[in-house]
Amino acid sequence: MDQQLPGRVRVVVFDVGETLIDESRLWAQQAHTVGVSPFTLMGVIGALIEQQESHHKAWDILGVEAPSAATEIRPGDFYPDALDCLLAARDTGFVVGIAGNQLAGATSCLRAGGFDADFIASAAKWGVAKPSTSFFSLIADASGAEPGEILYVGDRLDNDIIPAAVGFRTALLRRGPWGQIHSRHVDSSLADLRLDSLTELASIFRAATSGAPAEQPANELRRDDPAIRTVRASDADRPSYR
Structure with missing residues (x-):
């Protein structure tokens, strides 16, 4: 449709x-870090999603400490x-x-x-x-x-x-x-x-x-509009995973 x-x-x-x-590699690394198989971790997370529960409960269910270090995103992800x-x-x-x-x-x-x-x-x-x-x-x-x-x-x-x-x-x-x-x-x-x-x-x-006139922008708000406020994260930022 x-x-x-x-x-x-x-x-x-x-x-x-x-x-x-694609977070597959990131979750697999988290699993290896805490000493469980990726299949086990992902299965538990899947069950929690289906039950509309927080995936953070997975660590308690598995009886392990949640990983303290973030997993870096790589180009292949x-x-x-x-x-x-x-x-x-x-x-x-x-x-x-x-x-x-x-x-x-x-x-x-x-x-x-x-x-x-x-x-x-x-x-x-x-x-x-x-x-x-x-x-x-x-x-x-x-x-x-x-x-x-x-x-x-x-x-x-x-x-x-x-x-x-x-x-x-x-x-x-x-x-x-x-x-x-x-x-x-x-x-x-x-x-x-x-x-x-x-x-x-x-x-x-x-x-x-596709139907917008060539001489006019598709939208009035442009990238050089002063209303657009640049927001960047520093290396010190530590947002929570997912």
Whole structure:
């Protein structure tokens, strides 16, 4: 079924984990760190997701201490369709942001991988993380746009779609354990778009702007707009994982 971009969207903001990056290696490393098999850890997390419980309970269930060190994102962790989608959003005139409860040092990894968004939000620097609605209010502040002009793209109902749906337009991406399970829940209907890939979203961006006159920008809010506030994370930032 064809999907269309919701009206008035001028800013597109991407979640990080299981939206831009594949967390399989990161979770496997966390499992090895605490001395359990990746299959066991991921099975427990899957059961918690299905029960709508916090995945942080996995460590207690397994009887181990939660890993204290963050796992660094590497170039090979990016999903193949992620950069193309971000570039498609930029090329068609949208202001682009990245905002998630990402790992320490994620900002430099994202920029090194070519994900040079107009703003990259830091949960640690702001002192607030998803699913707090304050996190989304700060995204609106950073973008200089009204909530209804922002499309937030994520893989989770609890962290992304439900808290953002208070004013943002939203896109639920069905991949990763959260995306696969949450896409079957009735609350998935809260999302304006339901996607199987970011390739699909890139096509929606291009279709939404294909009819715009060449001499006019697709959106009034531009990257050089002084209302867009640059937000960068420092190496000292220590946002919580997921």
